[in-house]
Amino acid sequence: MEMSLVFSPGTDNTSPVLVNVVACKNLSLVTANDFTFSGLNIPGNTSNKQGFAVNLVTVDQFPGLNTFGVPVKRLDFAPKGLNSPHSHPRATEVLSVIKGSLYVGFMISTDNKLFSKVMNKGDVFVFPIGLVHFQYNIGDCDVEAFSVLSSQDPGVVRIANSLFGANPEISDDILSKAFMMDKKTVDYIQSQF
Amino acid sequence: MEMSLVFSPGTDNTSPVLVNVVACKNLSLVTANDFTFSGLNIPGNTSNKQGFAVNLVTVDQFPGLNTFGVPVKRLDFAPKGLNSPHSHPRATEVLSVIKGSLYVGFMISTDNKLFSKVMNKGDVFVFPIGLVHFQYNIGDCDVEAFSVLSSQDPGVVRIANSLFGANPEISDDILSKAFMMDKKTVDYIQSQF
Amino acid sequence: MEMSLVFSPGTDNTSPVLVNVVACKNLSLVTANDFTFSGLNIPGNTSNKQGFAVNLVTVDQFPGLNTFGVPVKRLDFAPKGLNSPHSHPRATEVLSVIKGSLYVGFMISTDNKLFSKVMNKGDVFVFPIGLVHFQYNIGDCDVEAFSVLSSQDPGVVRIANSLFGANPEISDDILSKAFMMDKKTVDYIQSQF
């Protein structure tokens, strides 16, 4: 009976149903594999502009997570690799460093105070829900880290991309006034995204 | 008995208690004024760089809101006044325009799609929790608007300020890489905040 | 990704789905209009027995509200117009007066204490979830007000109508005993509804 929670808050699994917009399996068809995900041992490919790769395990890869939240992700950073400032609108993130040295931080709006820290192997750091945060590899070797998120639908807002790479574009009037830069600079940055 | 909920989810109001870190009153001392707030008819002062003013009524001004969420705010915009891109980490916002024409928008991270709209008197618009959004007065006269938020502790993250005005500063390495601009530009923008 | 929350707590919007019994749109079909509602500037028609009109914007008119709660309503009162005693079984209400003078109140059951107040332009008042409350225009001109509710499915129980206008009727034995009035009076009042 309680299995029903695994796939839904309901009490009937005799036929496939939608819960959180994820199809439910008939209980008799459920196997241990529905609760398993493999591959977090495989490093992501960090040969890109940002020198960063993320492998997020959400309910899409992992039906057993449905209604339980707490997706898991692996993060890989090349030297100087950056997970650029972003926020998760619906989740707090707890990050553990497995290898290397990672500089992390988040800002609060009361006086824009920055909370930052250099994390080493075995350190854990929490990024409160909705706050803008970043991670940056300050060492000379690769960094491997794992994160968990407190919602199965955390979402992610990449600040620079969503402002300067918006589609359609946000008008120069707004961006130049918000960032107090001239419109030429705005246009230049937009052209990068 | 149910009054206790007004000040706490508990059942005892014989002595002052803390609920959501807000002091509870002894029920016998509660008056209608604890459920009232006045002054939303008074325009905010928009004679500032951004041409924008907000008057947020939270549980601090308004004890009756405690445990009920839904704070109310009045927004005033001078012509070209901007409520710069920001997000509320813990609340969805529903905005109604009372006077004037307001250009509003928010971005989603899937392909950074921008959802924008020109709002006129009597229009209502919803900004989903945690998403970056802005409001801009595109008209020639003042704009008056009201918002409600779905949490009594909505929070606000002003993007430009928290990134380029962070204290202590976020390093040039990170900001120039994130916004794909040279460090001189980063330094210039930081100097503005 | 986080857009999915706009229409559902799930993570898949590749096909229409039901969330909170509201059909979800394919993300690629969503536009800013799904987050907009127009018409709150239009006064309701108060030429009725109660001299009162309400225009409630729920998720039905306003798909973007789905999963966000906080519906908005406009209330209009003719002089002596009454929003008769009622309760919202699933929401707290926060009311702002835009024009005129409104006498408002709610009762608590501990000793049936009445909390009442004359509200003027710019005043905000909160009616706790489930408590019986009313609003009455005590001025000589029309009153315009806006309310927000803390649930997308607030519900409304009109006390007089649900008791004396119930269908089928509630028996005289019950109503006369509850209101301590003779059955003739009960029958008379029932005949009015």
Added chain:
Amino acid sequence: MEMSLVFSPGTDNTSPVLVNVVACKNLSLVTANDFTFSGLNIPGNTSNKQGFAVNLVTVDQFPGLNTFGVPVKRLDFAPKGLNSPHSHPRATEVLSVIKGSLYVGFMISTDNKLFSKVMNKGDVFVFPIGLVHFQYNIGDCDVEAFSVLSSQDPGVVRIANSLFGANPEISDDILSKAFMMDKKTVDYIQSQF
């Protein structure tokens, strides 16, 4: 460790604390009695105007209920005894009849539809949160019933009392307009409470 939940959602019970405005005990002082309540076998005294008595076991009598909700109550009805129309602003009620025949009902506001039923020994009925409902002994012998409520702070709004017995009084203008009765009748009913 999980015992802490019994008294609070926290993890530390080394010293007394408030949770839901209920004092927490030091875990080492907790005994089985904190989870027990006795006396529901004792009939209430129904020799009163309404011929009705209720014995509600809330977290006040029953600290173990704290953070768990589901208070229990015993209801006793003399012949023609009435639990007058009322609502629980913060709880759904599930009632079981142990002895006798009870006529129960609740109204919904959509067209004021009445849902009513004669309950006999062994019947269970659910009254949805916030809806106005009543119970009436239509038999010739006493009725004994038990209820559970889905919140530890259910609250109760007695309709007739809170409207006609409000303190201070609700004005005749409002009550006569709401109930469509002349002010003399309003005054008479008010005098009964």
Added chain:
Amino acid sequence: MEMSLVFSPGTDNTSPVLVNVVACKNLSLVTANDFTFSGLNIPGNTSNKQGFAVNLVTVDQFPGLNTFGVPVKRLDFAPKGLNSPHSHPRATEVLSVIKGSLYVGFMISTDNKLFSKVMNKGDVFVFPIGLVHFQYNIGDCDVEAFSVLSSQDPGVVRIANSLFGANPEISDDILSKAFMMDKKTVDYIQSQF
């Protein structure tokens, strides 16, 4: 309108929908019977190994419970009848004894403290969510009791059965190490289930 909550948190009942995996009825087809369940007066059949019977009224028998939780159950115990150690992974249980003497208890993991009590007619006891608990008839006559659970999908984990009657079997290595018994004993116990 608020009826919609009875069947769903949504606002549209014009067509059948699934809520909590329970089919919703068209509001116009709903009757009082949807809120009623009969038969809790009928004793369960306790002529079995454990001398125990339970009759659980969930949302399956009782559509009106949907979205309201608080299912009700009747428990019957023959003399020496046992409701063997089990837990409800998603609900707190509140038990009332109607007839007889019942010995009840639950354990907490901090030092495995046992909280136990002999309950008599009219006593109420609460079993916190997820904790292992049992009920045992220590009297010479039958025991009749009622329980309510704080979730409409409480679930139940029968400890002995799920460990020694698991299908497929849990390996001897694990059970003998966990219970510190030799594998012969493990095999013997497994053979009983």
Added chain:
Amino acid sequence: MEMSLVFSPGTDNTSPVLVNVVACKNLSLVTANDFTFSGLNIPGNTSNKQGFAVNLVTVDQFPGLNTFGVPVKRLDFAPKGLNSPHSHPRATEVLSVIKGSLYVGFMISTDNKLFSKVMNKGDVFVFPIGLVHFQYNIGDCDVEAFSVLSSQDPGVVRIANSLFGANPEISDDILSKAFMMDKKTVDYIQSQF
């Protein structure tokens, strides 16, 4: 402002307060260290009867977790090391294997079905809230794993200990009937705890 959520759902941090029974810091005293925990790189000491060690990082070690849930733990297993059957009454667990081969499983009560799996490096497995589960090192080398839990107060019920090591003891009548073993065996097992 939103920082207040880090320590409480309230809006005032001008003085220390309790939230979830955890002391809140004055915001001006908060540092990045309040969001950091170190030491998960240090293996636990597995030289014990069960060959198992766990290092749980809860809100006690880690104030920044308060109100965010998702505690993290490191698990170490010697060869044949066992994390004996247990359940978390208030949390779902997501486990990742960093090194070695781990045999894991949980049972559901519908037909006591066992869901089991051999996990290797990089595998992730989810244990639903409240269900009895175990982990066993079937390899010849040590196993290192990390878990996250979906509640900051997950609790743990060690089945064998809480039943056979209860204090005071659970009576032989109950245990022998529940496990269908003679009382001599019950006494023997109890003597082991």
